[in-house]
Amino acid sequence: xxxxxxxQDALARVxxxxxxxxxxxxxxxxxVGTYATVKTMTPDELLAMGxxxxxxxxxxLMVRPGEDVISLHKGLHNFMGWQKPILTDSGGFQIWSLxxxxxxxxxxxxxxxPVNGDIIRLxxxxxxxxxxxxxxDIQMVLDECTHYPASKxxxxxxxxxxxxxxxxxxxxxNAVKHxxxxxxxxxxxxxxxxxxxxxxxxxxxDLNFHGLAIGGLSVGEPExxxxxxxxxxxxxxxxxxxxxxxxxxxPVDIVKSVSVGIDMFxxxxxxRHARNGQIYTSGGVVRIKNAKHQRDTNPLDANxxxxxxxxxxxxxxxxxxxxxxxxxxxxxTIHNLFFYLxxxxxxxxxxxxxxxxxxxxxxxxxxxx
Amino acid sequence: xxxxxxxQDALARVxxxxxxxxxxxxxxxxxVGTYATVKTMTPDELLAMGxxxxxxxxxxLMVRPGEDVISLHKGLHNFMGWQKPILTDSGGFQIWSLxxxxxxxxxxxxxxxPVNGDIIRLxxxxxxxxxxxxxxDIQMVLDECTHYPASKxxxxxxxxxxxxxxxxxxxxxNAVKHxxxxxxxxxxxxxxxxxxxxxxxxxxxDLNFHGLAIGGLSVGEPExxxxxxxxxxxxxxxxxxxxxxxxxxxPVDIVKSVSVGIDMFxxxxxxRHARNGQIYTSGGVVRIKNAKHQRDTNPLDANxxxxxxxxxxxxxxxxxxxxxxxxxxxxxTIHNLFFYLxxxxxxxxxxxxxxxxxxxxxxxxxxxx
Numbered sequence: 001x002x003x004x005x006x007x008q009d010a011l012a013r014v015x016x017x018x019x020x021x022x023x024x025x026x027x028x029x030x031x032v033g034t035y036a037t038v039k040t041m042t043p044d045e046l047l048a049m050g051x052x053x054x055x056x057x058x059x060x061l062m063v064r065p066g067e068d069v070i071s072l073h074k075g076l077h078n079f080m081g082w083q084k085p086i087l088t089d090s091g092g093f094q095i096w097s098l099x100x101x102x103x104x105x106x107x108x109x110x111x112x113x114p115v116n117g118d119i120i121r122l123x124x125x126x127x128x129x130x131x132x133x134x135x136x137d138i139q140m141v142l143d144e145c146t147h148y149p150a151s152k153x154x155x156x157x158x159x160x161x162x163x164x165x166x167x168x169x170x171x172x173x174n175a176v177k178h179x180x181x182x183x184x185x186x187x188x189x190x191x192x193x194x195x196x197x198x199x200x201x202x203x204x205x206d207l208n209f210h211g212l213a214i215g216g217l218s219v220g221e222p223e224x225x226x227x228x229x230x231x232x233x234x235x236x237x238x239x240x241x242x243x244x245x246x247x248x249x250x251p252v253d254i255v256k257s258v259s260v261g262i263d264m265f266x267x268x269x270x271x272r273h274a275r276n277g278q279i280y281t282s283g284g285v286v287r288i289k290n291a292k293h294q295r296d297t298n299p300l301d302a303n304x305x306x307x308x309x310x311x312x313x314x315x316x317x318x319x320x321x322x323x324x325x326x327x328x329x330x331x332x333t334i335h336n337l338f339f340y341l342x343x344x345x346x347x348x349x350x351x352x353x354x355x356x357x358x359x360x361x362x363x364x365x366x367x368x369x
Numbered sequence: 370x371x372x373x374x375x376x377q378d379a380l381a382r383v384x385x386x387x388x389x390x391x392x393x394x395x396x397x398x399x400x401v402g403t404y405a406t407v408k409t410m411t412p413d414e415l416l417a418m419g420x421x422x423x424x425x426x427x428x429x430l431m432v433r434p435g436e437d438v439i440s441l442h443k444g445l446h447n448f449m450g451w452q453k454p455i456l457t458d459s460g461g462f463q464i465w466s467l468x469x470x471x472x473x474x475x476x477x478x479x480x481x482x483p484v485n486g487d488i489i490r491l492x493x494x495x496x497x498x499x500x501x502x503x504x505x506d507i508q509m510v511l512d513e514c515t516h517y518p519a520s521k522x523x524x525x526x527x528x529x530x531x532x533x534x535x536x537x538x539x540x541x542x543n544a545v546k547h548x549x550x551x552x553x554x555x556x557x558x559x560x561x562x563x564x565x566x567x568x569x570x571x572x573x574x575d576l577n578f579h580g581l582a583i584g585g586l587s588v589g590e591p592e593x594x595x596x597x598x599x600x601x602x603x604x605x606x607x608x609x610x611x612x613x614x615x616x617x618x619x620p621v622d623i624v625k626s627v628s629v630g631i632d633m634f635x636x637x638x639x640x641r642h643a644r645n646g647q648i649y650t651s652g653g654v655v656r657i658k659n660a661k662h663q664r665d666t667n668p669l670d671a672n673x674x675x676x677x678x679x680x681x682x683x684x685x686x687x688x689x690x691x692x693x694x695x696x697x698x699x700x701x702t703i704h705n706l707f708f709y710l711x712x713x714x715x716x717x718x719x720x721x722x723x724x725x726x727x728x729x730x731x732x733x734x735x736x737x738x
Contacts, residue, residue, distance in 0.1 A: 036688065040695040043680075065663070065688040072664055073682065081680045294434070295441055311412075311450045313442065319405065319434040326409040326695050 001183035011261040014351035022084040030266040036080040059094035075135030087138035090127040096145040124168035141169035143187040148219040155191030183210035194232040213244040274332035306338035370552035380630040383720035391453040399635040405449040428463035444504030454506035459496040465514040493537035510538035512556040517588040524560030552579035563601040582613040643701035675707035
């Protein structure tokens with residue numbers, strides 16, 4: 001992996017991530033493909049709207065269909081028919097957020113398979129081995145996501161476990177020869193404590209990661225608390241490495257985070273909210289199931305050039321969603337993902353022109369969440 | 370509407386239906402678009418696989434979104450983004466099969482809206498007016514579908530009501546000037562009684578319909594009983610009119626019905642069964658959710674050139690359907706509809722070459738339902 005920064009405008013950066021499987025413009029939004037599918041979308045549709053990378057969830061994929069099935073397909077790219085880069089998480093976040101019976105210590109984490117109740121054990125080494133079987137282009141270390149709220153001592157001991165796991169993940173990653181130019185990212189934890197975050201950053205700098213992620217945010221904290229962590233942490237992160245803010249966020253969250261120097265984002269919001277009828281438009285959020293859209297023959301967003309807006313009315317999409325028609329979820333997802341990807345293009349363009357602050361202020365001011 | 374027959378091979382016919390909105394090759398299979406969407410599919414995908422006409426359900430559309438909403442879009446074509454011909458049923462079948470509280474007499478039929486409990490009254494005149502508002506290219510008379518089993522006197526009185534309604538539908542259709550070259554089809558009822566069916570055919574011949582449909586089949590009767598009705602009735606139907614067998618059927622049903630002279634079919638089987646994982650292939654039905662497909666990296670059908678078979682494995686599609694992923698329903702639907710449309714092309718070709726009997730025998734023999 002190569003990371004090139006073309007311009008920095010205040011703290012915001014525009015650049016490219018280079019992989020043998022393709023080039024990614026940054027700041028980038030990564031659509032989430034939990035079960036080897038970005039929900040409702042074909043790979044061709046993602047390509048057509050300019051997606052350059054998708055995310056796969058190691059936890060979900062090891063439960064269903066299981067790594068052996070994906071291995072038979074020679075990796076996740078062939079399994080899901082997506083030949084551009086894939087980022088995989090390590091499974092840590094889902095074990096923390098989804099599993100009911102979780103046993104965790106410094107050696108391993110164990111959880112009940114939600115499919116058949118089997119006990120599944122994950123170690124840093126296992127997490128890396130699975131991601132290698134998946135053929136992931138950006139792999140993530142196994143970490144423990146600190147719960148919220150947490151006391152400083154809780155956050156610290158959780159962080160220290162993550163540091164141990166980061167070392168083991170790093171060693172496991174480097175012990176094997178990878179088929180492709182896979183990158184390994186470390187994950188900064190430390191809860192909402194700026195001092196812990198900075199200390200964790202220094203600890204991870206001992207390892208030669210290809211990029212650094214910020215984990216343990218977007219876990220229920222107020223927005224200001226998240227922004228305080230980011231504002232104190234991100235400027236201290238090495239400039240040469242891509243910075244990935246995991247699991248964030250709304251369009252406004254993304255614009256604000258770019259302004260402190262974040263390069264990469266992933267989030268289920270555009271796809272999940274689409275299926276619930278929450279539509280992101282240039283005029284703010286539209287709740288398309290509301291009765292007032294019943295007779296509205298206008299597109300979701302008059303300023304949008306996505307397939308949905310070029311062909312269908314608000315009235316039609318509302319009707320489909322009210323009838324639980326799959327096409328409704330599809331058309332809403334196409335629009336929301338297009339909106340996010342188009343937002344990233346506008347962000348990149350404004351940074352190239354040294355006009356990011358102007359763009360960000362106008363966007364945030366005009367945008368009703 | 371114009372109907373041209375190019376060749377007849379024994380009783381099977383190959384031809385074309387001409388509308389200002391497009392030409393339809395017959396024998397034709399009409400994908401069902403109940404709520405103004407062929408479930409899971411965009412109009413573009415339907416066009417890409419060669420669909421030339423879709424069906425809309427008057428009953429469902431009058432309940433949701435209501436004819437006023439579709440009227441605001443200047444018809445169903447614009448509402449759903451499908452510019453080729455549309456056939457609409459009259460609503461009679463759904464009122465018969467879906468409504469719990471139905472009041473029916475010679476003047477009208479009344480039913481409870483399943484959405485809000487409103488009493489909705491349908492008359493032959495209203496059924497035609499709604500279909501005209503929808504902008505349907507092929508409109509169907511309002512009829513009463515005879516239940517099964519029914520005594521001969523029950524079937525006869527039901528049939529006589531349908532005759533009255535056919536006259537009123539015909540008059541209502543011809544009392545207005547249509548925006549396009551809409552056609553009106555009569556519907557032959559008479560239950561499983563060959564004598565009633567033939568009498569009903571004669572009664573309907575008093576009216577100058579553009580085509581004739583056979584209703585009241587595929588209502589629970591054994592296949593042989595249906596084929597007996599068709600074998601005695603269809604050869605007596607006027608050759609110059611298109612013949613439409615409503616609601617049928619499996620691939621084998623279709624091949625057998627073409628052999629007695631049917632030109633048009635519609636059925637939810639390919640789309641509904643796709644979502645349940647029942648896949649139609651050149652080797653017969655595949656139940657893709659079965660465990661034996663878990664590790665199968667082959668396509669659904671090695672002989673198929675649909676998007677699904679060109680890009681994805683049985684293992685992947687099984688995984689998606691087991692995870693209730695929308696893409697699983699999509700990929701299965703694309704394949705099943707492609708299979709049906711491709712079957713119709715093969716049928717047409719074999720009739721053109723006077724080889725239909727050979728084709729039909731080979732297909733039926735090789736096909737495990």
